[in-house]
Amino acid sequence: YILSHLEEQLIGNEGEGDNIAAIRPIARQELSSKEQNVRVHAVETASTNENGNTRPIPKFDTTKTMNLMNPSNYSCDFLPLEDGHNAWDDRSHKMERIHRDESHICGPKVLIIGAMKCGTNTVGHLLAKHPRVILNRCQHKKYLIRGKWTKNHDCNVDNFQGSSDEMGFWEGNDLRRHNISDTWMADWTQRLPWTDGINNISVDKSPSNLNTFKHPDVPQLAHKLLPNAKVVVTLCKPDTRIYSEFQYHMVPKRHQHLVDQFEPHGRVVPDNFVDFAEANLRCLEEANRNYDNAKEDVKYYCEILLNDYVRIGEYVRHLQPWYELYGEGNVLVVDMEQDAKSKVAALLSHIGEDLVPSEEYPWQELEDDGENNEEFFTNKSYEGRDSVFLKHPYIMQKLEDHYAPFNEALAAMIGADFPLNWNNRTS
Numbered sequence: 001y002i003l004s005h006l007e008e009q010l011i012g013n014e015g016e017g018d019n020i021a022a023i024r025p026i027a028r029q030e031l032s033s034k035e036q037n038v039r040v041h042a043v044e045t046a047s048t049n050e051n052g053n054t055r056p057i058p059k060f061d062t063t064k065t066m067n068l069m070n071p072s073n074y075s076c077d078f079l080p081l082e083d084g085h086n087a088w089d090d091r092s093h094k095m096e097r098i099h100r101d102e103s104h105i106c107g108p109k110v111l112i113i114g115a116m117k118c119g120t121n122t123v124g125h126l127l128a129k130h131p132r133v134i135l136n137r138c139q140h141k142k143y144l145i146r147g148k149w150t151k152n153h154d155c156n157v158d159n160f161q162g163s164s165d166e167m168g169f170w171e172g173n174d175l176r177r178h179n180i181s182d183t184w185m186a187d188w189t190q191r192l193p194w195t196d197g198i199n200n201i202s203v204d205k206s207p208s209n210l211n212t213f214k215h216p217d218v219p220q221l222a223h224k225l226l227p228n229a230k231v232v233v234t235l236c237k238p239d240t241r242i243y244s245e246f247q248y249h250m251v252p253k254r255h256q257h258l259v260d261q262f263e264p265h266g267r268v269v270p271d272n273f274v275d276f277a278e279a280n281l282r283c284l285e286e287a288n289r290n291y292d293n294a295k296e297d298v299k300y301y302c303e304i305l306l307n308d309y310v311r312i313g314e315y316v317r318h319l320q321p322w323y324e325l326y327g328e329g330n331v332l333v334v335d336m337e338q339d340a341k342s343k344v345a346a347l348l349s350h351i352g353e354d355l356v357p358s359e360e361y362p363w364q365e366l367e368d369d370g371e372n373n374e375e376f377f378t379n380k381s382y383e384g385r386d387s388v389f390l391k392h393p394y395i396m397q398k399l400e401d402h403y404a405p406f407n408e409a410l411a412a413m414i415g416a417d418f419p420l421n422w423n424n425r426t427s
């Protein structure tokens with residue numbers, strides 16, 4: 001009823017003859033945010049006891065996807081679920097359904113947005129050890145891509161970014177540019193796990209989200225769809241980060257990415273870090289000169305290169321829009337080098353100790369695993385990023401100089417000293 005009412009309103013606004021099919025997704029989104037307000041309010045009211053503001057936490061079922069609350073008590077930003085279809089229903093794994101609302105689904109409550117190569121997997125997996133937390137993953141051998149069931153999608157990475165085609169869903173505007181606006185939201189929400197935002201809370205991870213030069217619409221879109229999400233950013237020394245990223249692309253199955261950035265522009269594909277870094281630094285110089293006198297193709301090639309590598313480490317510029325939209329209290333910045341226990345403590349209190357009580361966290365597992373476990377997702381094909389200072393001091397000094405002012409601005413913005421330590425470690 002509300003949907004058709006909204007459609008009527010929208011048609012009224014746009015004039016007769018508008019295409020209802022085109023308006024429907026907008027109307028659904030409107031509906032979603034209206035419902036969300038109602039629901040969030042309902043949860044807050046229901047969870048406040050006579051004496052104060054403690055929220056009763058229902059006992060959690062360790063399967064994480066069971067034991068959903070009655071939808072009227074869900075606590076989340078709702079997203080529209082087209083036709084009530086959800087891929088999790090196709091699994092042999094059956095969930096208990098309690099009066100489930102078939103038209104909406106809880107969106108992720110936590111977004112790990114980056115930075116690439118700064119321990120985003122580690123943070124996701126540390127968080128997912130909590131019995132209430134689910135790290136969104138690829139669930140199927142077949143995936144709904146743009147409305148079609150598709151095989152062989154790169155889903156072997158066990159994070160949601162695999163199932164969401166990395167930026168495919170957050171880059172909603174990009175999908176609109178590709179004229180598939182009707183399906184992108186459905187494709188995405190169909191693959192979300194059923195959660196209620198209290199017993200089970202889902203986390204989305206995509207390091208590309210912090211690359212706001214490459215994906216400028218992401219913060220706005222994320223905030224529009226998930227205004228109450230908690231944002232998490234893990235950061236690391238930007239000059240060694242780029243070395244790590246280079247090594248990532250040197251692994252044979254990912255090497256094509258590098259080839260595609262150089263070859264079509266008549267450039268030699270770098271096979272060592274110095275050539276690669278120098279190509280980036282030359283582009284920085286061109287960009288600083290506003291590409292004066294440069295051929296059009298140079299600008300095109302350089303902008304792609306810089307946005308994929310050097311500029312990722314200018315963290316303060318990427319964080320700015322997230323800070324502005326979500327407010328600094330809702331954006332947690334983690335230092336990758338913090339020990340696991342401190343990371344988890346900060347993460348839990350960021351999400352809300354009432355939602356994810358720390359006594360439920362398996363702290364012992366951290367002791368057992370130590371810091372040195374597979375959850376670091378270390379690239380074993382090279383000797384580690386710290387070795388680069390000894391090998392290439394000259395080029396590293398140049399990168400360090402480039403990042404120094406950004407690190408200072410970042411330290412001031414987030415009110416923490418650790419980015420300042422990044423400015424002096426070339427030895």
Ligand SMILES: Nc1ncnc2c1ncn2[C@@H]1O[C@H](COP(=O)(O)OS(=O)(=O)O)[C@@H](OP(=O)(O)O)[C@H]1O
Pocket residue numbers: 115116117118119120121122207244248336337338375376377378379380384385
């Ligand atoms: N706590 C801690 N201390 C030091 N180093 C750490 C830590 N956690 C993760 N790592 C290193 O982070 C790299 C992986 O980062 P991501 O998980 O963000 O990778 S990705 O962007 O999703 O591909 C990966 O670096 P490389 O080995 O250079 O690839 C990990 O070794």
